[in-house]
Amino acid sequence: MTDPVFSESGEPPSVHGGESVTFGKGRPLHLDCGIELEQFTLAYQTYGELNAEKSNAILACHALTGDQFVAGAHPVTGKGGWWGLMVGPGRPLDTDRYFVICVNVLGGCMGSTGPKEINPATGKAWGPSFPFITVADMVRAQVMALDHLGIDQLFCVLGGSMGGMQALEWAVSYPERVFSAVPIATAARHSAQNIAFHEVGRQAIMADPEWCEGNYLLQGTHPHAGLAVARKAAHITYLSEAALRRKFGRKLQDREALSFGFDADFQVESYLRHQGSTFVDRFDANSYLYITRAMDYFDIAAEHGGHLANAFKSTPVRYCLISFTSDWLFPTAESREIVRALNAEAANVSFVEVETDKGHDAFLLDEPEFFKTLAGFLDGAAKRRGLKG
Amino acid sequence: MSDFQPAAGGAGLRVDLLAIANLIGTNSRVLDVGCGDGALLQFLADHKDVDGRGIELSQAGVNACVSLGLSVVQGDADADLANYPEQAFDYVVLSQTLQATRNPRQVLLELVRIGRRAIVTFPNFGYWRIRWRLLMGGRMPMVGGLGEHWYETPNIHPCTIRDFEVLCSDLGLSIEHQRVLDDEGKAQAGRWANLFGGQALFMLRRH
Numbered sequence: 001m002t003d004p005v006f007s008e009s010g011e012p013p014s015v016h017g018g019e020s021v022t023f024g025k026g027r028p029l030h031l032d033c034g035i036e037l038e039q040f041t042l043a044y045q046t047y048g049e050l051n052a053e054k055s056n057a058i059l060a061c062h063a064l065t066g067d068q069f070v071a072g073a074h075p076v077t078g079k080g081g082w083w084g085l086m087v088g089p090g091r092p093l094d095t096d097r098y099f100v101i102c103v104n105v106l107g108g109c110m111g112s113t114g115p116k117e118i119n120p121a122t123g124k125a126w127g128p129s130f131p132f133i134t135v136a137d138m139v140r141a142q143v144m145a146l147d148h149l150g151i152d153q154l155f156c157v158l159g160g161s162m163g164g165m166q167a168l169e170w171a172v173s174y175p176e177r178v179f180s181a182v183p184i185a186t187a188a189r190h191s192a193q194n195i196a197f198h199e200v201g202r203q204a205i206m207a208d209p210e211w212c213e214g215n216y217l218l219q220g221t222h223p224h225a226g227l228a229v230a231r232k233a234a235h236i237t238y239l240s241e242a243a244l245r246r247k248f249g250r251k252l253q254d255r256e257a258l259s260f261g262f263d264a265d266f267q268v269e270s271y272l273r274h275q276g277s278t279f280v281d282r283f284d285a286n287s288y289l290y291i292t293r294a295m296d297y298f299d300i301a302a303e304h305g306g307h308l309a310n311a312f313k314s315t316p317v318r319y320c321l322i323s324f325t326s327d328w329l330f331p332t333a334e335s336r337e338i339v340r341a342l343n344a345e346a347a348n349v350s351f352v353e354v355e356t357d358k359g360h361d362a363f364l365l366d367e368p369e370f371f372k373t374l375a376g377f378l379d380g381a382a383k384r385r386g387l388k389g
Numbered sequence: 390m391s392d393f394q395p396a397a398g399g400a401g402l403r404v405d406l407l408a409i410a411n412l413i414g415t416n417s418r419v420l421d422v423g424c425g426d427g428a429l430l431q432f433l434a435d436h437k438d439v440d441g442r443g444i445e446l447s448q449a450g451v452n453a454c455v456s457l458g459l460s461v462v463q464g465d466a467d468a469d470l471a472n473y474p475e476q477a478f479d480y481v482v483l484s485q486t487l488q489a490t491r492n493p494r495q496v497l498l499e500l501v502r503i504g505r506r507a508i509v510t511f512p513n514f515g516y517w518r519i520r521w522r523l524l525m526g527g528r529m530p531m532v533g534g535l536g537e538h539w540y541e542t543p544n545i546h547p548c549t550i551r552d553f554e555v556l557c558s559d560l561g562l563s564i565e566h567q568r569v570l571d572d573e574g575k576a577q578a579g580r581w582a583n584l585f586g587g588q589a590l591f592m593l594r595r596h
Contacts, residue, residue, distance in 0.1 A: 318460070320455065339462050340469075340472045343462070343469070343472040343473055344472050344473070344474060345474065346418075346442075346473060346474055346477035346478070348440075348442065348460050349442075349460060349462060350451075350454075350455045350459070350460045350461055350462060351451070351461075351462040351463055352448075352451055352452050352455050352463070353448055353463060354452075355448070369452060372452075372456050373452055373455050373456055375456070376455055376456030376457055376458050377455055377456075377458065379458050380457070380458015380459065380460075381458070383458065
């Protein structure tokens with residue numbers, strides 16, 4: 001998403017600082033594709049203090065292009081994290097009260113095992129031989145990380161977009177380990193339109209001759225052009241027409257008149273080019289392919305006999321669904337479908353639609369009503385959980 | 390929609406809502422349909438340890454409720470009650486909303502399907518002031534919880550207490566409890582209820 005975390009030049013950054021856990025051969029991860037991942041690493045960050053009862057842990061799940069650096073200065077770029085406004089003392093995810101964890105997803109490129117990391121069996125980068133992963137696989141891996149931290153039950157699991165998919169997957173598959181869940185700007189399954197956009201992005205990467213059938217790390221090439229196109233196309237889907245009009249309109253970039261050429265005449269073009277070029281500095285092209293595929297495969301109803309309400313049978317989890325009026329990538333109707341399924345089980349659910357023109361990206365931005373809603377929901381849940389104020 | 394004032398000793402709760410709260414047992418499961426700003430749900434959570442849920446039409450109302458930590462979804466009585474399972478709640482409350490639904494008959498049936506008991510309040514169109522206005526002024530009355538002009542009121546299905554009793558009988562619903570309130574929230578009863586009661590409160594269940 002519009003992530004303020006990026007470096008201005010060079011290779012995908014190597015990650016310094018932060019914590020990680022490596023699971024050895026004795027504890028393989030059973031992936032949905034049928035493969036057992038024998039050895040893998042998860043990189044994660046924590047904020048705040050875990051209380052003695054280990055009852056105040058919040059797992060924040062990042063979106064497609066996010067990472068574990070939720071808040072504070074990023075160790076590579078020095079810039080703020082993707083939810084810097086949300087996490088910290090006195091913020092909705094109040095680090096004076098809650099222990100906030102974020103794990104770089106399996107398949108990611110910021111320290112967790114993914115296609116750019118070394119396959120211990122071959123000593124070479126996984127590249128295109130990395131196994132296909134699903135959102136459920138990401139969550140299974142996170143469960144092992146939580147076991148490693150000794151946390152039996154999360155006070156809350158939350159996230160936006162793909163982070164919301166993970167939050168749903170957690171609450172549905174491990175209801176006894178989740179006290180509350182906040183899936184934001186998300187859906188119970190990836191829509192045909194969203195799969196279509198992902199297909200365009202993937203084809204752009206694979207059409208880049210420097211992709212080298214996924215072996216660019218071995219070949220010493222960089223599919224930057226393809227990845228930048230994928231990012232630009234995706235970025236448009238994160239915004240709204242109204243926001244683009246408000247921000248850019250048809251304003252020209254550093255010029256008084258049209259150039260009658262294919263230069264970035266318009267500010268919106270210049271903005272997209274910037275988004276594309278900064279993204280390729282911090283993200284791995286193969287990770288982009290694998291993670292978008294994981295989102296495409298996400299379909300909770302399909303895993304529960306085609307009936308979404310089955311996924312929520314007798315659920316003890318307190319849910320809060322949040323959507324944004326101008327989000328056309330994960331529109332309110334998607335959240336409402338989840339709410340209806342939860343109501344069919346008389347589950348404990350809240351649902352708020354926030355009025356904004358900022359599109360899908362609104363969940364990363366300063367939206368006072370969104371913050372107020374989330375803080376209020378967490379506070380209400382914390383009282384029920386017996387957490388001190 | 391209501392002209393009621395906060396009740397004495399009711400922690401700021403409106404008298405009509407306090408009358409509802411008094412009917413609800415502790416530790417019960419409650420669905421408040423048209424929960425507004427969540428005042429009743431908050432009161433029930435604070436004073437009766439109720440596991441409460443709400444449905445509210447206005448997004449501003451929903452957002453305010455969730456910010457208070459209440460479990461509320463955006464929705465409306467006509468469209469969304471059908472999603473809920475049978476007998477999932479001890480009480481389903483429909484306060485000052487029945488007259489604004491498109492299909493009050495169906496809504497009543499849904500209430501007693503979802504809840505073991507339904508608590509319904511509505512402005513009584515048989516109230517003497519309303520009759521007087523219509524009789525003497527010859528215009529649509531705008532009193533007793535029916536405060537808007539005919540062309541802008543959301544109250545498309547007003548009824549009298551007697552109308553409501555007949556409908557309950559037609560639907561085979563038992564009236565477990567019934568009271569009427571005047572403007573000050575004082576109870577009125579007896580055969581003159583339909584004339585002197587501005588507001589009606591019924592607790593119903595299926596036979």
